[in-house]
Amino acid sequence: MAPLGHESSLNLVFIGCALVIAGVVGNLFYNVFLHPLRSFPGPFLWKLTPLFKYLRLYRGDLPKYMKELHAKYGPIVRVSPYELAFSDPQAWKDIYGHRHNGAPELPKYDGFYRAVDNIPRGIINAFRDEHGFLRRQMSHGFSERSMQLQEPIIGSYVDLLIHRLQEQCGDGSTSLNMREWLNWTTFDVIGDLGFGSSFGCLDKSDYHPWVKLVANSVMQAAFMSALSDMGFKPAVRMLLRLKKLAITDNQALVRAKLRQRIESGVERPDFIEGLIKQKDEGKLEFMQIATNATTLIIAGSETTATLLSGAVYLLTTNPDKLERLTQEVRSSFNNDDEITLTSVGKLSYMLACLNESLRRYPPVPTGMPRQSPKGGATIMGKHVPEGTVVAVWQYAVNHDPNHWTDPYTFAPERFMGDPKYKDDKLDAMQPFSVGPRNCIGRNLAYAEMRLILARIIYNFDMTIADDSRNWINQRVYTLWDKPALNIHLKPVSK
Template sequence: MVLSSSGQSYLLKMVPQESKEIRGWLTSIPLANSTMFLGFILAYSVGRVIYNLYFHPLARFPGPLLWRSSRLAYVIRMNQGKLAFDVLELYKKYGPVVRIAPNELAFSDADAWKDIYGHRVGATHGAEEMDKFHTFYRTKGEVLSISSGDREYHARLRRQLAYGFSERALREQETMIGGYITLLIKRLRENCVDRERFDPVTGQPAKKEVDMKMWYNWTTFDVIGDLVFGEAFGSLERQKEDPWVEAINGSIRFLGIINGVKHMGLESLFMWLVKLTNVNRAEHDRRMMDKLHRRVSMEKGRPDLIEGLLQKREEWGLSMHHLQANSSSVLIAGSETTSSMLSGVTYLLLTNRDAYERVVREVRTSFNSDDEITLTSVSRLTYMLACLNEALRSYPPVPFGMPRFVPKGGANVSGEFIPEDTVVAVWHWATYHNPKHWTEPFSYKPERFLGDPKYANDRFDVLQPFSMGPRNCIGRHLAYAEMRLVLAQILWNFDMEIVEKSKSWSDHLSYVLWDKPPLYVHLTPRN
């Protein structure tokens, strides 16, 4: 057999590094014409499919034929925005452990959460933690961040960032956060009616269709902008989306493309093209660096989210690109996901009027004015917390599974021995809608979190929207604080009704994060 030089190079990229015998054999083959090269490609591909189906270490785990034979089906469905929903159907058909790619397993139970993501305590003390799956989290040529770094790198950064996300720090920033929420309420009052048109029935100014998704987005980005950079994006002030916020939202669909290229092993060949066409990412990087330079020039000791990193910048040799990568992670995690949650709980409440009326009653009987709505006082709103928790189950801000890599020697997950180098994850949306775990999984029932006996058999321990263990979401306290304050103020100040064209709002796609359409609502201000 003979190969062309380009064919030989291509095949070496396709064959895993650990397959030393195959790589050695390829390098020994004489070089020749492209016809034989194509023939070898075909033979290799067929052989790879047969190996994946019958001889792979994961061959004993169930899953669809096409998904077990190649990563292609996974990539296609991810780029169609359907993958997170497909996994639920696979759980129903094959059980709590499903092979969704040649080297990847999807789990759906509480033990899997602890085994994959949890701290190594008790019987597992001293065992190696599962590292993040680098293909998913890292991109060649980009510096590491708290999101993509290994265990030691992450732990070091997290210690420095921890104070900025603590409850104490949030209380120090409550006035600033409250200022943006007050501005949100003011802008909504200004924009919820059309003073030039009148309702023919009531004779009052006609109601406008208010896109709550947009207003929530502006609010969370303004808050996180101030917390990270010391200055807001100005969307609420100008009542206009900042080009940077628009660029970040526009990048969501590229998440599927970027991950697809990496999963198929084509990163070296095509990532340059993906980056070239992703103009939103280029705008994001440029604006991020501009804001970061201004933040670095501010006084030291500012109680924000990246002050801890700035204190260690010289000691650790952190370049501006390292600061940029970490600021970007904090920015997106602290804005996009909170905005999704607020949009989700608003939609779910307005399409479940019993829950809406009950939470409105709770808010309006707990305070005498909206000035009394604070971080401390909202903690008394038990039904509203149940509404938020049920929304996290029904509409988790990250519907995908966050993949981990089984370390050398393998590991036990949910009572199954999983060989090393396997990718494993618990898939959020699919697990939270699995009828084996939840009574009426597609119904929005906050009562399930208040001890209603009808839901006594629900598996609340599988609900981990902020993940768990040493790499759980560092911004959990911030997210809950912001969601409670915003939702309480909205429910206090306005009566709400969903617009007809948004009643099917939840029927949208997910490219790792949700690709949310506008959420149109009618607001009636309370005097």
């Protein structure tokens, strides 16, 4: 009987394997031919499984490849069995905008924003009511009054930046890595405004360990979201238990810094004062505040430094635009003291340069996915079935020739009414998103970027080093993986 039993076991294994294969094949057949999204165009293999999209993520070119997909398939592309990508100004309003006539909001897609379930929700991924509560508590730190109170704090770090650059640049023959200097500045600013003390980057002219952790943790979070989205949440939970992981190290540093801020007992016009008050009243727990503080660090430092780096690169590789901006800045002020968060608001060409930098080099070039609610949603006049993941991919829409004249040309004039660009659809670019969940720090970000760039241009002539002329050709993992940006700075004689 032994041989017969062995044969039966083999038969069971064979049957089991056959059933698994049949299930996989059946699922693939359903995704292509029977799925509610079957009528939407897209690459064949991407309709089968999300694996091919995430292979592009691993390669670091997913946002740029998304632009190629839109060029081939049109403004709506099916980029996974359950996901649609959009490239049209109307999609911003339909996906992210305010809802009317009682239509439900498209919730944020947890597969992207929340790789595991045991992490507290913050302002980025909170449900609608909780988001409104958190936003109200944090809005005071971003108000016009708070900006006025914060100006001496921000200004002191910009002063220190200029002083350090003057020490380091010499006669301009040696280049400086402006990616580092801009990162150090924005990180010191957010440390003070978010936690009550600087990270000392500019003081030491060196990275605080936390700065590198932020960039690495964003990259790790992107891959963990991909694993979670493909059904490997247990593996993500296991990874998060590792002690030598940038994400966990970053969270530990946030908690330590936050405890120092809370224990100081000082009331100040910073970004988390409102959240701390809610903790004192028993309405928020420490870990909820820590989650929001992590968001503030990344959104308030890394993205601002990224945009400024992009602006410096685009200006130095377009000397005619830099010359015009230099003329505007130096003719508008008599000395450094006149350049403030408020006074930079009159620099119209500066604003156009920053907007064009946001278009060409968006700090978050990916899509910020939402999910179609119960009953589905109408996006760009098309019915999108319930549960579908939807997003506008910023790099793709910002370079879509259907919306922009000469999309790869750096032309600030397109934001100043130049007739050459009269057909440009300026509302196709939404770097701070739209609707009730748009970026709470938009006004401060613009003011801070204008102040830093104006002070640099007022004090230095800039030329790009030869080894950084292809700097913009980078990989991206949610945020850009930025190499050194080497710039020659020559002090201006006054």
